[in-house]
Amino acid sequence: MKAQILMVSLFALGLATAVAAETTPKDEPIKPIEAAVVKDAGMVELGKKLYFDPRLSKSGAISCNSCHNLSMGGTDNLQTSIGDHWQQGPINAPTVLNSSMNVAQFWDGRAKDLKAQAGGPIANPGEMAFTHELAIKVLDSIPAYKEEFKTVFKKDAIDIGMVTDAIAAFEETLVTPDSKFDQWLKGDDKALSEKELAGYKLFKDSGCTACHNGAAVGGNSFQKMGVVEPYKTDSKAEGLVAVSKQDADRFKFKVPTLRNVEMTYPYFHDGAAKTLEDAVHTMGQIQLGKKFSDEETGNIVAFLKTLTGKQPDFKLPVMAPSTNDTPRPDPFPKDAAAK
Amino acid sequence: MKAQILMVSLFALGLATAVAAETTPKDEPIKPIEAAVVKDAGMVELGKKLYFDPRLSKSGAISCNSCHNLSMGGTDNLQTSIGDHWQQGPINAPTVLNSSMNVAQFWDGRAKDLKAQAGGPIANPGEMAFTHELAIKVLDSIPAYKEEFKTVFKKDAIDIGMVTDAIAAFEETLVTPDSKFDQWLKGDDKALSEKELAGYKLFKDSGCTACHNGAAVGGNSFQKMGVVEPYKTDSKAEGLVAVSKQDADRFKFKVPTLRNVEMTYPYFHDGAAKTLEDAVHTMGQIQLGKKFSDEETGNIVAFLKTLTGKQPDFKLPVMAPSTNDTPRPDPFPKDAAAK
Numbered sequence: 001m002k003a004q005i006l007m008v009s010l011f012a013l014g015l016a017t018a019v020a021a022e023t024t025p026k027d028e029p030i031k032p033i034e035a036a037v038v039k040d041a042g043m044v045e046l047g048k049k050l051y052f053d054p055r056l057s058k059s060g061a062i063s064c065n066s067c068h069n070l071s072m073g074g075t076d077n078l079q080t081s082i083g084d085h086w087q088q089g090p091i092n093a094p095t096v097l098n099s100s101m102n103v104a105q106f107w108d109g110r111a112k113d114l115k116a117q118a119g120g121p122i123a124n125p126g127e128m129a130f131t132h133e134l135a136i137k138v139l140d141s142i143p144a145y146k147e148e149f150k151t152v153f154k155k156d157a158i159d160i161g162m163v164t165d166a167i168a169a170f171e172e173t174l175v176t177p178d179s180k181f182d183q184w185l186k187g188d189d190k191a192l193s194e195k196e197l198a199g200y201k202l203f204k205d206s207g208c209t210a211c212h213n214g215a216a217v218g219g220n221s222f223q224k225m226g227v228v229e230p231y232k233t234d235s236k237a238e239g240l241v242a243v244s245k246q247d248a249d250r251f252k253f254k255v256p257t258l259r260n261v262e263m264t265y266p267y268f269h270d271g272a273a274k275t276l277e278d279a280v281h282t283m284g285q286i287q288l289g290k291k292f293s294d295e296e297t298g299n300i301v302a303f304l305k306t307l308t309g310k311q312p313d314f315k316l317p318v319m320a321p322s323t324n325d326t327p328r329p330d331p332f333p334k335d336a337a338a339k
Numbered sequence: 340m341k342a343q344i345l346m347v348s349l350f351a352l353g354l355a356t357a358v359a360a361e362t363t364p365k366d367e368p369i370k371p372i373e374a375a376v377v378k379d380a381g382m383v384e385l386g387k388k389l390y391f392d393p394r395l396s397k398s399g400a401i402s403c404n405s406c407h408n409l410s411m412g413g414t415d416n417l418q419t420s421i422g423d424h425w426q427q428g429p430i431n432a433p434t435v436l437n438s439s440m441n442v443a444q445f446w447d448g449r450a451k452d453l454k455a456q457a458g459g460p461i462a463n464p465g466e467m468a469f470t471h472e473l474a475i476k477v478l479d480s481i482p483a484y485k486e487e488f489k490t491v492f493k494k495d496a497i498d499i500g501m502v503t504d505a506i507a508a509f510e511e512t513l514v515t516p517d518s519k520f521d522q523w524l525k526g527d528d529k530a531l532s533e534k535e536l537a538g539y540k541l542f543k544d545s546g547c548t549a550c551h552n553g554a555a556v557g558g559n560s561f562q563k564m565g566v567v568e569p570y571k572t573d574s575k576a577e578g579l580v581a582v583s584k585q586d587a588d589r590f591k592f593k594v595p596t597l598r599n600v601e602m603t604y605p606y607f608h609d610g611a612a613k614t615l616e617d618a619v620h621t622m623g624q625i626q627l628g629k630k631f632s633d634e635e636t637g638n639i640v641a642f643l644k645t646l647t648g649k650q651p652d653f654k655l656p657v658m659a660p661s662t663n664d665t666p667r668p669d670p671f672p673k674d675a676a677a678k
Binding site: 052053054055059060061066069070071072073076077078080082085086088262263265274275277311312313314315316317318319321322324328329331332 | 391392393394398399400405408409410411412415416417419421424425427601602604613614616650651652653654655656657658660661663667668670671
């Protein structure tokens with residue numbers, strides 16, 4: 001009887017060891033992304049509607065999803081975005097995917113979190129060009145929204161804090177687990193090809209992981225753009241200095257996440273790098289003083305493409321119609337025609 | 340034994356009669372909408388991606404869904420749409436919902452079907468401002484699209500006919516069954532309130548169903564806008580005459596569907612009627628020579644709101660990224676700045 005128990009125990013131990021050997025998570029500077037834990041499903045659903053609702057803009061035509069398109073990697077894939085009345089934006093729209101992991105929001109970090117960010121574009125005259133007051137008036141005039149806000153927030157009156165809370169709650173669900181690289185990190189040695197693995201080794205050995213690390217492969221620090229050589233650009237953006245007012249922070253930008261980077265072209269705060277090859281070449285040169293060969297660049301790009309994870313997976317929300325009391329959009333103001 | 344069979348038969352007959360009485364479809368000028376029958380699911384999925392893909396526009400920012408937003412009743416809820424470089428469109432964007440039932444497409448009927456319509460906006464300089472050649476170049480540069488076209492069409496080379504076939508196949512699925520009114524039509528007498536029923540009776544007795552009939556409650560004929568009184572508008576659109584070149588067709592427009600009309604504001608080809616009450620009032624006056632009282636208008640509006648059916652119900656499509664060979668969007672052409 002004792003012998004039997006011992007044998008069973010040894011067998012179980014053997015199995016456990018075998019399983020562990022196959023799935024031992026790797027200790028790397030990049031960490032896997034875990035699936036989002038939804039705290040308040042009702043708030044997420046409300047936030048999803050708000051994210052897709054163009055009535056939060058002056059024109060009635062621009063929603064969060066216009067520039068952070070969830071069909072396209074959470075970006076608009078433009079060098080700089082198109083704002084109200086086709087104004088040219090000053091900076092490249094960063095992806096909303098995995099943005100909850102960022103140390104702060106916007107390239108210069110001027111919003112401390114997603115909630116603080118969400119109100120910005122709505123009221124920015126160069127983006128959605130609305131006001132928070134009008135946004136609330138719109139929502140307040142639509143009974144289905146009123147009801148949903150009441151259910152989620154247990155309050156009668158809608159305010160902008162609830163709007164940005166709900167949008168942030170939805171955005172927190174926009175994480176992209178299960179990339180090939182994460183499968184490899186979690187112990188599946190066959191998840192990466194030799195070329196992809198060579199690319200990752202070079203990425204790490206060259207020092208890229210000094211800034212591009214953690215679960216988001218970036219997003220967790222501000223770094224100077226142009227460490228070894230100055231970065232040449234037409235962009236007027238100066239980064240963190242605009243927030244900190246510290247001269248040392250001039251040209252320091254939030255390190256972008258490299259998750260889903262295959263989908264978030266073009267690259268850099270000025271959107272000047274059209275391809276991943278361009279971006280890798282420039283980063284090597286101005287940040288690390290390295291000139292990668294075409295083969296090396298190709299390997300790094302192959303690695304970077306393994307960072308594409310599971311994209312947002314949900315039904316297109318349908319919004320309740322406006323009512324006779326809803327302020328109407330104003331896409332073609334009469335005075336604008338004179339400009 | 341015989342008696343038993345007879346009794347069972349009588350009982351069955353009684354049951355059948357009772358069921359029939361509850362669900363006898365009503366014989367009305369408006370017919371229920373049936374759910375879409377998908378003939379080729381692969382083609383529908385491909386068409387859905389194309390419908391949402393802004394890379395079919397010059398700017399990289401305008402997709403079919405921009406002006407025919409499936410979160411918002413298949414329209415943009417603007418008086419006239421916003422085209423490339425914020426150009427003001429000449430006419431109100433009709434809903435894509437149930438558009439497969441239209442006798443022809445566009446307000447003037449210049450496209451005979453959805454396939455013929457789908458190519459129009461892509462190449463219209465005032466809308467998506469692209470060319471069919473460039474659209475094909477974009478799709479051809481993206482391996483996932485190439486593969487999907489090949490699977491669906493069994494051909495190696497993508498052409499614009501396949502693109503418009505796929506978009507049309509997706510649009511054919513955008514029908515909205517199960518409205519309250521359809522439940523009533525199918526025999527559920529309790530589906531409509533007294534007010535809604537009074538509204539429908541007035542709608543029918545006033546002659547509205549002369550044009551707004553069939554499953555789409557419109558969409559199946561061209562009628563003169565301004566039968567009893569001329570319609571006053573700033574719009575330069577003249578309707579069917581532009582296609583037929585027959586003087587008698589001046590100001591004849593395709594009768595719009597009233598399905599989901601609560602969601603497809605503002606109304607008429609010039610988008611001049613902001614509310615359903617406005618639209619009912621004007622139609623009564625200029626088409627029928629009737630002046631509806633506020634109560635009558637209210638009843639008709641209550642009926643019209645029962646025409647809102649089941650909205651499109653599908654997952655937001657995710658598109659494969661562009662490659663280094665994909666023509667890049669051009670939202671801010673250098674020569675346009677001089678304009």
